[in-house]
Amino acid sequence: MKPYIICLMITSPDGGLHPSKWTKSPDGTASDWSSLYENTHKELGVNAWMVGRVTMAEISKAASHPPERPFNVDRTHHLANPDASSFAIAVDPSAKLHFDGGEIYGDHVVVLLGADVADSHLAELKADGVSYLVSEESNFDIAAMVTALGARFGVKRILLEGGSATNGYLMASGLVDELSFVVAPALDARKGADRVVEYGQDGLAGKAELSLISCHQLEFGAVHLRYAVHYPS
Numbered sequence: 001m002k003p004y005i006i007c008l009m010i011t012s013p014d015g016g017l018h019p020s021k022w023t024k025s026p027d028g029t030a031s032d033w034s035s036l037y038e039n040t041h042k043e044l045g046v047n048a049w050m051v052g053r054v055t056m057a058e059i060s061k062a063a064s065h066p067p068e069r070p071f072n073v074d075r076t077h078h079l080a081n082p083d084a085s086s087f088a089i090a091v092d093p094s095a096k097l098h099f100d101g102g103e104i105y106g107d108h109v110v111v112l113l114g115a116d117v118a119d120s121h122l123a124e125l126k127a128d129g130v131s132y133l134v135s136e137e138s139n140f141d142i143a144a145m146v147t148a149l150g151a152r153f154g155v156k157r158i159l160l161e162g163g164s165a166t167n168g169y170l171m172a173s174g175l176v177d178e179l180s181f182v183v184a185p186a187l188d189a190r191k192g193a194d195r196v197v198e199y200g201q202d203g204l205a206g207k208a209e210l211s212l213i214s215c216h217q218l219e220f221g222a223v224h225l226r227y228a229v230h231y232p233s
């Protein structure tokens with residue numbers, strides 16, 4: 001069964017992604033709003049978070065360090081820590097990410113990889129204590145990968161935490177069940193700046209629909225908006 005996916009982002013009302021670039025507010029600071037975001041993450045009580053390759057590269061900055069041959073690897077999946085109960089999941093179809101251990105922020109790392117990943121990369125992840133899943137299809141099929149996360153790793157609920165491209169891919173594939181935004185009283189307003197969700201030239205019109213679940217006022221002038229995501233058949 002597909003895990004339930006909540007996309008959680010901190011944003012300005014105009015969809016900005018980078019609090020350090022936003023206008024100031026008498027109500028609070030970027031650091032206040034980031035704390036609200038972290039609190040919301042904890043309150044949602046989800047034991048798995050997922051990010052795209054670009055966002056994970058900002059967190060894990062390790063360089064390539066493949067082990068010596070021979071590479072003794074499973075090309076379907078590898079479960080490095082069968083006792084793991086919380087997960088940090090990276091979507092990395094082109095196998096560009098490297099790690100220096102099997103945990104990030106105390107959560108066990110799982111990487112979703114494309115079918116043509118090299119054995120040397122799998123061996124590096126295995127040696128680092130990192131788990132992985134390799135796409136069975138030559139075209140990276142994120143829906144199949146997310147379902148496999150449930151089947152192979154027992155993941156039932158996932159917080160999808162960006163960036164905009166990964167949010168867009170998962171929404172276009174009908175995988176996101178809820179959008180959860182901590183909206184700060186600030187504007188980004190830069191021409192061409194990233195937005196909270198992005199999907200190609202045509203966007204998501206006709207592919208996804210939102211309905212409001214709740215709107216709660218938070219501290220520091222922020223609000224927490226929750227939307228259910230529906231997919232027209």
Ligand SMILES: NC(=O)c1ccc[n+]([C@@H]2O[C@H](COP(=O)([O-])OP(=O)(O)OC[C@H]3O[C@@H](n4cnc5c(N)ncnc54)[C@H](OP(=O)(O)O)[C@@H]3O)[C@@H](O)[C@H]2O)c1
Pocket residue numbers: 008009010011016017018051052053054055056058091092093094095096140142161162163164165166167169170194
């Ligand atoms: N405000 C917030 O709450 C928040 C949260 C998270 C991130 N951010 C910011 O967002 C920015 C990054 O966002 P981004 O949109 O540029 O990148 P991203 O979503 O982090 O990563 C995009 C990359 O992930 C891979 N990918 C993910 N899903 C895929 C799929 N279904 N199919 C194929 N490839 C897939 C691709 O990697 P390849 O290109 O390697 O193939 C793609 O280019 C960062 O600056 C970060 O700080 C903000």
